[in-house]
Amino acid sequence: MPQENSKPLDLGKFKDLVRQESVKLNLRSFSAEGESAFTLALALSAAVKKVFYEKSGTTFSSEPKLEKKVITQFVHRMRVDAMEKFNAPTVFSVLEFAADEQGVEKKVYMVTLVVYLERKFLPEFLRLLQYPYIDSDDDTEVKDGCGTLVNIIAGQYKKEMANLGYKDLMMSPFESGINTAADGVGIPYGATEKFELSFEVEGAKSLVVEMMTLAVLPKGGPKERTAAKKILIIDDDPTSIVTIAPFLKSHGFEAIVAHDGKEGIARLKEKPDLIVLDLRMPNMDGYEFILAMKEIQGIRQIPIIILTAKAGLSDIVKVEGVREYMIKPFQPDALLKSIQRHI
Amino acid sequence: MKILVVDDSLLDRKLLIRVLMKSGITQEILQAEDGEQAMGILANNYADICLILLDWQMPKVSGIELMAGIVKIPELSKIPIIMVTASGSDENKRAAHQVNPQLAGYMVKPYKPEELIAAVKPFLR
Numbered sequence: 423m424p425q426e427n428s429k430p431l432d433l434g435k436f437k438d439l440v441r442q443e444s445v446k447l448n449l450r451s452f453s454a455e456g457e458s459a460f461t462l463a464l465a466l467s468a469a470v471k472k473v474f475y476e477k478s479g480t481t482f483s484s485e486p487k488l489e490k491k492v493i494t495q496f497v498h499r500m501r502v503d504a505m506e507k508f509n510a511p512t513v514f515s516v517l518e519f520a521a522d523e524q525g526v527e528k529k530v531y532m533v534t535l536v537v538y539l540e541r542k543f544l545p546e547f548l549r550l551l552q553y554p555y556i557d558s559d560d561d562t563e564v565k566d567g568c569g570t571l572v573n574i575i576a577g578q579y580k581k582e583m584a585n586l587g588y589k590d591l592m593m594s595p596f597e598s599g600i601n602t603a604a605d606g607v608g609i610p611y612g613a614t615e616k617f618e619l620s621f622e623v624e625g626a627k628s629l630v631v632e633m634m635t636l637a638v639l640p641k642g643g644p645k646e647r648t649a650a651k652k653i654l655i656i657d658d659d660p661t662s663i664v665t666i667a668p669f670l671k672s673h674g675f676e677a678i679v680a681h682d683g684k685e686g687i688a689r690l691k692e693k694p695d696l697i698v699l700d701l702r703m704p705n706m707d708g709y710e711f712i713l714a715m716k717e718i719q720g721i722r723q724i725p726i727i728i729l730t731a732k733a734g735l736s737d738i739v740k741v742e743g744v745r746e747y748m749i750k751p752f753q754p755d756a757l758l759k760s761i762q763r764h765i
Numbered sequence: 766m767k768i769l770v771v772d773d774s775l776l777d778r779k780l781l782i783r784v785l786m787k788s789g790i791t792q793e794i795l796q797a798e799d800g801e802q803a804m805g806i807l808a809n810n811y812a813d814i815c816l817i818l819l820d821w822q823m824p825k826v827s828g829i830e831l832m833a834g835i836v837k838i839p840e841l842s843k844i845p846i847i848m849v850t851a852s853g854s855d856e857n858k859r860a861a862h863q864v865n866p867q868l869a870g871y872m873v874k875p876y877k878p879e880e881l882i883a884a885v886k887p888f889l890r
Contacts, residue, residue, distance in 0.1 A: 440833065
């Protein structure tokens with residue numbers, strides 16, 4: 423049971439204490455061999471992300487050679503400061519982000535990942551690449567994206583890989599067709615037109631892995647696809663509404679708003695394509711809204727994304743129409759992606 | 766009671782939370798994206814938190830730094846901590862145990878969901 427009477431701690435003192443203790447830690451002594459590969463991988467991810475966050479065409483172009491050059495420079499420069507992690511989910515998020523940000527122009531964009539690794543760090547790096555992630559569509563754990571990348575390495579360095587114990591990874595995707603590789607890396611929106619991966623060994627000291635992904639967006643691009651889609655936001659919290667509605671509008675959606683379930687029911691006449699629904703509301707709450715909506719004849723099944731401040735509601739997705747639920751506070755980008763998945 | 770997940774990677778947090786929820790855990794899950802944010806949450810909610818899942822490498826205040834502070838504060842030192850980190854070396858494990866001899870667990874990413882659940886379950890209230 424929560425202890426209602428416990429007083430909050432003095433945050434200032436807490437921070438001071440952590441600062442004092444961290445000085446005593448002498449963190450450098452903790453760094454281990456594997457960390458070096460990890461740090462490089464972090465730098466890589468941060469570098470790629472930085473490229474995407476630079477929205478201008480000057481640092482991000484569809485010209486492969488230029489891309490490679492730009493990102494390589496970033497990797498060198500950002501080794502120390504990088505904090506983001508490189509793993510399969512990160513690669514997916516980077517690719518998705520690229521597609522979201524750049525997709526409207528319907529160009530072909532290229533992601534180049536360059537990893538410099540000393541040979542002894544290869545097993546650690548492969549371990550990072552095999553990070554499992556959970557497919558949000560059917561909730562199954564998958565590893566194929568990273569597996570493909572490992573396959574590619576294995577395909578080229580059979581002997582070396584075998585020595586490292588990766589004996590079951592002897593297939594080269596280049597033998598089985600280039601689309602296999604593209605599918606495996608999970609290029610967003612099912613784009614599989616082109617995928618290339620190459621790497622080389624620089625002397626005996628380092629391994630260079632370059633992953634070049636041509637993320638070709640579907641015809642129309644995300645903005646055009648979503649331009650006419652109508653999202654009904656039902657939330658009594660004005661902060662949510664003022665945040666979500668303009669954000670969705672800026673991404674080409676039409677946002678209509680209701681402040682409780684009753685108003686939400688009234689707005690169903692406007693035929694929304696998707697509903698973003700808060701659970702706790704006055705008059706008619708989210709659960710009642712779903713029930714009431716089901717009662718209304720002729721309303722087709724509209725996908726619902728639940729927004730809630732409460733975690734632990736996994737059962738809610740079993741309710742008819744509910745596709746996903748997000749816990750407040752959430753990232754607007756995450757909501758956008760969720761909407762794009764279900765619309 | 767609640768579980769506090771501290772990890773700078775949104776995707777890692779998402780993954781961890783999904784694993785927890787899929788296993789039927791009903792505890793509310795609080796999230797912090799670095800040690801500093803975690804301090805704010807802990808200061809106000811410590812009495813409701815039954816477990817902390819803590820990443821090591823984070824900006825601002827790292828997991829190990831945060832833990833070094835937590836163990837010195839009587840109100841917090843009793844909250845079990847499981848490190849969930851990509852740093853799996855023996856040296857780091859030793860260091861974590863040195864900082865917190867009561868460390869409740871040390872999970873290395875990528876972890877197997879069932880291993881994580883097994884590590885977490887004994888501490889749920």
